[in-house]
Amino acid sequence: MIDFVASDDPRTKQLPDVSQNIDFIPTRRLYLPVDTAKVLSNGTIARGKEDEVVGQVAWELEPERSYITKNHLMILDLLATNNWERPVYYAITVSEDNYLNLGNYFQMEGLAYRIVPIVSEGDMFSRSGINTDAMYDNMVNKFRWGGVQDPDVYLDENITRMLGNFRHSFSRLAMQLIAENKRDSARKTLDKCLEVIPDEAVPYNIYNLLMMQGYYQLGDTVKANSIADRIKTNVYQDMDYFLSLGKKYNNALMYEKRVAFYSLDEIRRMATEFKQPALAIEMEQKLQEYAASLSIPM
Secondary structure, three states: OHHHHHOOOHHHHOOOOOOOOOOOOOOOEEEEEOOHHHHHHOOOOOOOOHHHOOOEEEEEOOOOOOOOOHHHHHHHHHHHHHOOOOOOEEEOOOOHHHOOOOHHHEEEOOOEEEEOOOOOOOOOOOOOEEOHHHHHHHHHHHOOOOOOOOOOOOOOHHHHHHHHHHHHHHHHHHHHHHHOOOHHHHHHHHHHHHHHOOOOOOOOOHHHHHHHHHHHHOOOHHHHHHHHHHHHHHHHHHHHHHHHOOHHHOOOOHHHHHHHHHHHHHHHHHHHHOOOHHHHHHHHHHHHHHHHHHOOOO
8 A cells, every 4th residue: 555655657646537646545444464473572562462463453444534644644654664673652642533543453551552463452441452561660660750749840731631641541550450460560550650640739530530449459448448538529629619600601511510420420339339338328419419509410
């Protein structure tokens, strides 16, 4: 496909019912051959994943995509010519529009997705898989975290949102480590997140729900309940503020209210599942109270 697009042959520029020459891609179905021996020897594949390697990376460009831009063509060219010599990554902050439907071949290694010849089912948060060995080493050992805890450091909206992404990455890693029965590493991952991105700097919110669940699954109800207390306190403050604005802004704040409701409802669900009856009752009462006050259906 890349050779076809790069060709100077005028026959590769002619489309039916189009008078001028134009560059085009003749198919949406693409594939990338996989040199199995190479990807196993150069570290492309994580340990224990050898049996999951596919013979070719096959995918289809989205049917709603009628064109690709130069940056997308550059990615396809890079994949075609790299031949698995060097790792190819997407930052986790890149818009899905740039994935070119390759998300099922992503493997999360920290703050980036690596393209690998393994099909990943992903989870409710992402289509990507997780290389827990690489990601744990990066997030817990290699990355240098600093400045967030300093009250004199200004955190603007973009930085705060980015820190939410980091929390989400810590949480996904911890949950996958629990699934792989690497409980000590999961606990260290959660503890590291609490240490480097504290509530005092970035108030706990929806991104901390997975951390709360992780601590519950590890049997640490003290830390799980502590996170729940901070999340619910922050949500109460948000909801009380929404109430203070009156009905004028009721519809404009519907998204924010639903996020707050979801957070409280998830705390209620986890409190019920992990036998914390007092917390579950409190959440039930608060949900009923806010639903009546803000006209949100339960």
